[in-house]
Amino acid sequence: MxxxxxxxxxxxxxxxxxxxxxxxxxxxxxxxxxxxxxxxxxxxxxxxxxxxxxxxxxxxxxxxxxxxxxxxxxxxxxxxxxxxxxxxxxxxxxxxxxxxxxxxxxxxxxxxxxxxxxxxxxxxxxxxxxxxxxxxxxxxxxxxxxxITYSRVAHSFLGETFTLAELRDVHEAILGTPLDPANFRRQVLASGAVLDTGTRLEGTRHRPPRLYRYNTDLDLADRDPAGRTTQEQT
Amino acid sequence: MxxxxxxxxxxxxxxxxxxxxxxxxxxxxxxxxxxxxxxxxxxxxxxxxxxxxxxxxxxxxxxxxxxxxxxxxxxxxxxxxxxxxxxxxxxxxxxxxxxxxxxxxxxxxxxxxxxxxxxxxxxxxxxxxxxxxxxxxxxxxxxxxxxITYSRVAHSFLGETFTLAELRDVHEAILGTPLDPANFRRQVLASGAVLDTGTRLEGTRHRPPRLYRYNTDLDLADRDPAGRTTQEQT
Known part of the structure; x- marks a missing residue:
């Protein structure tokens, strides 16, 4: 052999x-x-x-x-x-x-x-x-x-929590094309892929944006042969 | 090395x-x-x-x-x-x-x-x-x-031409579940993935079913690293 x-x-x-x-x-x-x-x-x-x-x-x-x-x-x-x-x-x-x-x-x-x-x-x-x-x-x-169009892989480029603008920014960097903010927001929220953490980005802005995290209950990810879903791995 | x-x-x-x-x-x-x-x-x-x-x-x-x-x-x-x-x-x-x-x-x-x-x-x-x-x-x-849900791979289980019933039969065998014939027919025709050959299955039936072939103009297939689309290979 x-x-x-x-x-x-x-x-x-x-x-x-x-x-x-x-x-x-x-x-x-x-x-x-x-x-x-x-x-x-x-x-x-x-x-x-x-x-x-x-x-x-x-x-x-x-x-x-x-x-x-x-x-x-x-x-x-x-x-x-x-x-x-x-x-x-x-x-x-x-x-x-x-x-x-x-x-x-x-x-x-x-x-x-x-x-x-x-x-x-x-x-x-x-x-x-x-x-x-x-x-x-x-x-x-x-x-x-x-x-990136069908899995939670964008998450892995960000920290544990993120704003929708940051998530869109990752998508734009990967796809190499600008995305309409309102459409992106609507699609992401409708997909159930992210959850509102109830907190907002800390800073000095008058209306700081909401922080989201990925909805880990939702299996958007591919399966690899060992049966794991391919998300956070250490 | x-x-x-x-x-x-x-x-x-x-x-x-x-x-x-x-x-x-x-x-x-x-x-x-x-x-x-x-x-x-x-x-x-x-x-x-x-x-x-x-x-x-x-x-x-x-x-x-x-x-x-x-x-x-x-x-x-x-x-x-x-x-x-x-x-x-x-x-x-x-x-x-x-x-x-x-x-x-x-x-x-x-x-x-x-x-x-x-x-x-x-x-x-x-x-x-x-x-x-x-x-x-x-x-x-x-x-x-x-x-099978997003590519032309079902085609490779059939001959050059096939009836919609044969195509559905392949999908059912792979998915392990029966599919509604009318829905399947509507979805496949709407996708543009198959073309009517203009001929019908030869046989003794009164109304022989139409024969279709895959629409090779439509790139439904994955790309492999060599840039080929993964369809008919010899």
């Missing part, structure tokens, strides 16, 4: 929505690792590495996320196994990569990592990445954009 | 809807392979095997499908990579299985395979399978049942 010429790696596409846009609006960022050796030396690549024999796939993805960002994922899901014959630049080696995608809460993601070979890059302005990683990021974005 | 203690396998969950139910209605079947050695000797398992170093993942899945059934898939999609630490019965070996799921046209699936260690079993009556394969089949069914 051994396949001596095929190496197995786990990589993770990590998204966070940070308040870096005009008027503090959210933009989508991801952390990447600069390659310090050939092939693709100097180019940015997805964090990851060989699967350890004694490590679960998801644990491996969470570990590389933690090593890269110092953080725990808000959401972590298997994306796809990439195994094309020509995806390694080295003809002697074939690498099959099982790729996860993850989201982080924006407040955490603003912390900088001490390693100079790790950087947060804006999704809209990515340079060509090492290996087939540009295509993998595109596919992760496609999955994220699909998923 | 090598992971010497981890073997990589590709397995395939293959579904076909055959006219074996009451009044010739369709039921969901899948081909399985009887294990002739330990562990799990005598139990049924998913077709598959080690990934060949020079073989694409999807090609490997299609090959095991062809070896098992003598057929080509109507639809083939990556399901999930299963890599838990305890999924092999042998403590010295860890197997990560990249699992695909596939559908076959029912007419082809009625052909029997000459190998006595391959058999078609009814999904509703599966015995416990080897390894974690029972859970994998459950997850493939979950994916199939979700997918």
């Amino acid at each position: 051994t396949t001596p010429n095929v190496a197995l790696a786990v990589s993770t596409v990590i998204f966070a929505a940070r308040n870096t846009g005009p008027d503090g609006r959210k933009e989508l960022w991801l952390p990447l690792v600069r390659r310090i050796r050939d092939p693709f030396r100097g180019l940015w690549a997805l964090p990851g590495g060989p699967l350890k024999p004694d490590e679960d796939l998801e644990d491996s993805a969470a570990r590389s996320l933690h090593l890269t960002t110092g953080l725990q994922p808000g959401y972590l899901e298997q994306l796809y196994a990439f195994g094309g014959l020509t995806r390694s630049a080295n003809a002697d080696e074939r690498v099959v990569s099982i790729v996860y995608w993850a989201s982080l809460c924006a407040d955490q993601a603003s912390e900088l990592h001490p390693d100079l070979n790790v950087a947060w890059l804006r999704v809209d302005e990515l340079p060509p990445l090492a290996f087939d990683h540009s295509g993998i990021v595109d596919y992760a974005l496609y999955r994220l954009r699909n998923k | 090598t992971t010497p203690n981890v073997a990589l396998a590709v397995s395939t969950v293959i579904f076909a809807a055959r006219n074996t139910g009451p009044d010739g209605r369709k039921e969901l079947w899948l081909p399985l392979v009887r294990r002739i050695r330990d562990p799990f000797r005598g139990l049924w398992a998913l077709p598959g095997g080690p990934l060949k170093p020079d073989e694409d993942l999807e090609d490997s899945a299609a090959r095991s499908l062809h070896l098992t059934t003598g057929l080509q898939p109507g639809y083939l999609e990556q399901l999930y990579a299963f890599g838990g630490l305890t999924r092999s019965a042998n403590a010295d070996e860890r197997v990560v299985s990249i699992v695909y799921w596939a559908s076959l046209c029912a007419d082809q699936a009625s052909e029997l395979h000459p190998d006595l260690n391959v058999a078609w079993l009814r999904v509703d009556e599966l015995p416990p399978l080897a390894f974690d394969h029972s859970g994998i089949v459950d997850y493939a069914l979950y994916r199939l049942r979700n997918k």
